[in-house]
Amino acid sequence: MTLHHPxxxxxAIDRIGRGLLDRSLPRAEWTHAAHFAAALWILERCPARDMPELIxxxxxxCGVANGDSGGYHETITQASLRAALAxxxxxxxxxxxxxxRALLASELGDRDWPLAYWTRERLFSVAARRGWVAPDRRPLPF
Structure with missing residues (x-):
């Protein structure tokens, strides 16, 4: 699958990264592509930043609670950071x-890419939301 994001x-990447840092990015713009844009921007521009705390x-x-059923998800964040770094x-x-653009044109461009490595039940468990949970389908290649 090839996705184009002209x-x-x-x-735009700079605006997304800065918008995450200063919390001014509109929630509607916090898309799958924006998550990777922010990750790459932060890894490139301010590698000492703590992505989980920023998210x-x-x-x-944005008024989104970080809890057992929504908001921040540790396993997806850590897997995405590993993917972006690799x-x-x-x-x-x-x-x-x-x-x-290359990342989004790869398998990582599909927002459901983690489901190739985790079953839905394991990935969306409270344990995976709170902390790192290893894949149960196959190991990550990065």
């Missing part, structure tokens, strides 16, 4: 917008 150029704070600023490492020197 609107996700360098300026939790952003959720609260994807970036395999493509050194690629500009951020091109990197994001």
């Amino acid at each position: 609107e996700l150029g360098e300026a 939790r704070a952003y959720n609260l600023a 994807f970036r490492a395999a493509r050194p020197g690629l500009p951020l917008a091109a990197l994001l």
Whole structure:
């Protein structure tokens, strides 16, 4: 599956990353693509930042509670960060917008990509939301 996101150029990625940091990104724009845009932006521009805390704070600023049934999800966040790091490492020197477009054109562009590695029951369990839970379908390749 090939997805095109021409609107996700360098300026848009920068706006998403900064919007996450200062909690000004409109909630409707916090899409699957925006999650990866923010992850890549943060890994590129401010690698010392704590992505889980940024997401939790952003959720609260948008009125979304971080609990056992919604908001922040540790396993999905950690898997996505691992994916973004591996994807970036395999493509050194690629500009951020091109990197994001390539990532979104890969299997990671499908918002349900974690279900290739976790059963739905395990991935959406309270344990997986609260902490890292290893895949139960197959190991992550990164």
